[in-house]
Amino acid sequence: MSAVFARLNMLMFIAWRNVWRNPIRSVLTVSALAGGVIMLILYYSLMAGISQQMIRFATEISTGRIQIQRQAFIQDQDLYATIPWQYLTQLEQQNPSLQFAPRLYAAALASHQESSTGVQIMAVDSQRERPVTKLLTHVRQGQMNLEQGIEQDGMTYAPVVLGYQLARNMGVTLGDELVLVSQAADGSIGNDLFRVAGILKPINPTFDRMGVLMSIESYKALMYLETGIHEIIVNFEIEPLQTSNSEDWLSTIQQQLMTQITAQEQAQPLDKLGGKVQVRNWREVSPSLSQMLALSHSMMLMTGVVVMSLASLGMLNTMLMAVHERRQEFAILRAIGMKRRWLLLMVSLESLFLALISAVMGSLLGTWMSLRFEHQGIDFSASMPDGYDWAGMVFEPVMHGLLLPEHIYQSCLMMLVISMLASLFPAWLSTRHRPAESMR
Amino acid sequence: MSLLKLQNVSKVYQQGQIQVQALKDIQLEVQEGEFLALVGPSGSGKTTLLNIIGGLDDSSTGSVILNNIELTCLKESELSDFRLFQLGFIFQAYNLVPVLSALENVELVTLLQGRPAKECRERAEHYLNLVGLKAMKDRRPSALSGGQQQRVAVARALAAEPRLVLADEPTANLDSENATALLDIMHRLSHEEKTTFIFSTHDQRVMERAERIVSLRDGQIYQDQVKGE
Numbered sequence: 001m002s003a004v005f006a007r008l009n010m011l012m013f014i015a016w017r018n019v020w021r022n023p024i025r026s027v028l029t030v031s032a033l034a035g036g037v038i039m040l041i042l043y044y045s046l047m048a049g050i051s052q053q054m055i056r057f058a059t060e061i062s063t064g065r066i067q068i069q070r071q072a073f074i075q076d077q078d079l080y081a082t083i084p085w086q087y088l089t090q091l092e093q094q095n096p097s098l099q100f101a102p103r104l105y106a107a108a109l110a111s112h113q114e115s116s117t118g119v120q121i122m123a124v125d126s127q128r129e130r131p132v133t134k135l136l137t138h139v140r141q142g143q144m145n146l147e148q149g150i151e152q153d154g155m156t157y158a159p160v161v162l163g164y165q166l167a168r169n170m171g172v173t174l175g176d177e178l179v180l181v182s183q184a185a186d187g188s189i190g191n192d193l194f195r196v197a198g199i200l201k202p203i204n205p206t207f208d209r210m211g212v213l214m215s216i217e218s219y220k221a222l223m224y225l226e227t228g229i230h231e232i233i234v235n236f237e238i239e240p241l242q243t244s245n246s247e248d249w250l251s252t253i254q255q256q257l258m259t260q261i262t263a264q265e266q267a268q269p270l271d272k273l274g275g276k277v278q279v280r281n282w283r284e285v286s287p288s289l290s291q292m293l294a295l296s297h298s299m300m301l302m303t304g305v306v307v308m309s310l311a312s313l314g315m316l317n318t319m320l321m322a323v324h325e326r327r328q329e330f331a332i333l334r335a336i337g338m339k340r341r342w343l344l345l346m347v348s349l350e351s352l353f354l355a356l357i358s359a360v361m362g363s364l365l366g367t368w369m370s371l372r373f374e375h376q377g378i379d380f381s382a383s384m385p386d387g388y389d390w391a392g393m394v395f396e397p398v399m400h401g402l403l404l405p406e407h408i409y410q411s412c413l414m415m416l417v418i419s420m421l422a423s424l425f426p427a428w429l430s431t432r433h434r435p436a437e438s439m440r
Numbered sequence: 441m442s443l444l445k446l447q448n449v450s451k452v453y454q455q456g457q458i459q460v461q462a463l464k465d466i467q468l469e470v471q472e473g474e475f476l477a478l479v480g481p482s483g484s485g486k487t488t489l490l491n492i493i494g495g496l497d498d499s500s501t502g503s504v505i506l507n508n509i510e511l512t513c514l515k516e517s518e519l520s521d522f523r524l525f526q527l528g529f530i531f532q533a534y535n536l537v538p539v540l541s542a543l544e545n546v547e548l549v550t551l552l553q554g555r556p557a558k559e560c561r562e563r564a565e566h567y568l569n570l571v572g573l574k575a576m577k578d579r580r581p582s583a584l585s586g587g588q589q590q591r592v593a594v595a596r597a598l599a600a601e602p603r604l605v606l607a608d609e610p611t612a613n614l615d616s617e618n619a620t621a622l623l624d625i626m627h628r629l630s631h632e633e634k635t636t637f638i639f640s641t642h643d644q645r646v647m648e649r650a651e652r653i654v655s656l657r658d659g660q661i662y663q664d665q666v667k668g669e
Contacts (some may be wrong), residue, residue, distance in 0.1 A: 002557070337553075
């Protein structure tokens with residue numbers, strides 16, 4: 001066994017010396033491979049940062065991690081498909097570690113001076129909403145105290161907060177009057193006069209364009225809907241990407257809530273028209289976000305393969321040159337008794353050393369750059385103060401990366417595998433020359 | 441006792457459309473411990489014959505039996521083992537691994553043989569001492585003269601304890617003084633180590649030191665002369 005180690009040691013020793021035989025060529029090869037690793041780590045960290053931001057936006061600002069709704073509300077936004085208030089109270093008692101926020105929705109027509117447009121009313125209970133989502137802190141202008149009326153001209157107006165696009169389209173500013181008209185739950189025409197108390201930051205393109213936020217009391221006064229709520233938002237404290245078992249946890253809580261609601265449905269049956277109560281996680285609520293995240297994972301893999309394949313061309317070129325230049329040397333080694341597999345191993349070890357040096361350099365530099373990127377971010381606020389939306393997703397104006405350990409080892413592993421595959425051909429070629437021909 | 445036996449060995453190369461007869465019906469028997477020179481003009485088939493004896497090239501016809509082993513029956517891997525344990529090689533040029541020192545070059549073969557590292561180091565130092573290069577053991581080939589490099593090659597060939605050392609024009613790139621010194625070393629070690637040497641040359645000084653001279657012309661042996669007979 002010691003003889004085998006001595007032989008292997010010798011092959012490694014020769015391979016290491018050969019790496020530095022042409023230092024400029026080796027440095028160039030290492031630069032190309034390390035550059036590929038740096039790019040991949042930065043790219044992975046950027047994609048993870050964007051993914052985390054998308055999930056955070058979805059779960060912390062509007063959607064929550066879990067939503068509870070009636071089937072008819074999910075399908076048709078049925079005004080009458082409500083969940084009784086008792087369900088919410090009981091869920092809160094059964095799950096003290098979870099936070100619940102009730103919501104009510106309605107379609108309405110909003111008018112201000114000469115301008116009118118269709119809007120989507122969302123009513124929230126500020127006290128319950130604050131621990132669940134950041135919706136009420138996501139204000140760009142004004143204030144978010146939905147329960148406190150606005151005194152103006154000797155009258156008290158109920159406040160509303162608008163999506164920024166809606167406010168812009170209607171030419172509404174803080175303190176302006178807004179008339180909302182809708183068909184109330186009792187079939188009458190519900191209408192009321194409101195004052196604009198605040199304007200939200202971007203949330204999602206639909207809400208930005210149509211959203212009107214009000215208190216549940218104001219909603220009840222407008223819509224005469226007392227039977228229950230349309231939606232319960234559930235949230236709890238976990239980091240969506242950094243906790244490896246976050247998906248398991250989410251699924252467990254979802255299952256637990258479903259069991260409790262099924263028991264409640266048996267104890268307090270609901271009307272059949274509204275359908276059963278559904279408990280959905282954020283992936284089911286926002287399938288486009290979920291698909292986009294899955295797509296981004298595939299894209300990351302494909303980009304990794306493309307980047308590393310291009311970088312590995314450097315390795316292929318270096319090793320082909322090295323093998324070509326050393327034909328006679330290989331012939332001598334074969335002549336003195338070196339077996340083909342030892343020669344293959346020796347040339348492969350040279351590639352491995354180059355790849356390992358590249359992995360170390362690339363991961364150190366890539367980590368350093370990614371950490372800077374994670375802390376400082378790339379600031380687009382000068383050109384896009386509200387961030388931007390793409391395919392229904394809103395992105396913040398300052399883009400932060402998120403470096404995870406797997407970004408480093410996945411990038412290095414991908415580079416090692418692809419570059420070693422690229423070096424197989426030159427290594428194999430080194431063993432195919434016939435010694436007598438190479439020495440002629 | 442016969443160490444090497446060549447029977448009806450022929451070699452034909454295909455060069456494009458033309459067939460070149462490099463060797464024709466070679467019959468040769470070499471006894472253990474001989475110091476034999478293959479002589480002849482360029483193109484007479486000396487290198488081809490050495491390559492066939494060393495298993496680096498195939499013969500077109502005939503058989504090569506070395507130490508009772510028929511080389512033409514060996515597989516590639518067996519041939520490598522055969523060269524590693526039975527043969528030593530000294531070439532005209534490109535003899536040493538440039539990234540290794542003189543000592544490491546000599547060690548290389550013994551390490552490949554699977555000997556313990558300590559033994560390899562001791563043997564390498566011993567053989568470098570025999571060729572008078574112990575003081576230069578840490579130098580790389582680029583820091584050695586042509587004659588010194590060939591002496592390292594001799595040390596490497598002998599460190600493996602081969603039955604037969606094949607040397608293809610070992611003095612071709614050396615000046616007169618270095619060539620003579622190298623031959624003296626080879627000749628001395630041939631006797632001390634009881635190793636058979638076959639070397640090709642067209643150098644008159646080399647021929648003078650050989651104990652047996654086999655002359656080749658147009659791929660055929662036309663004279664086989666043992667000195668003193």
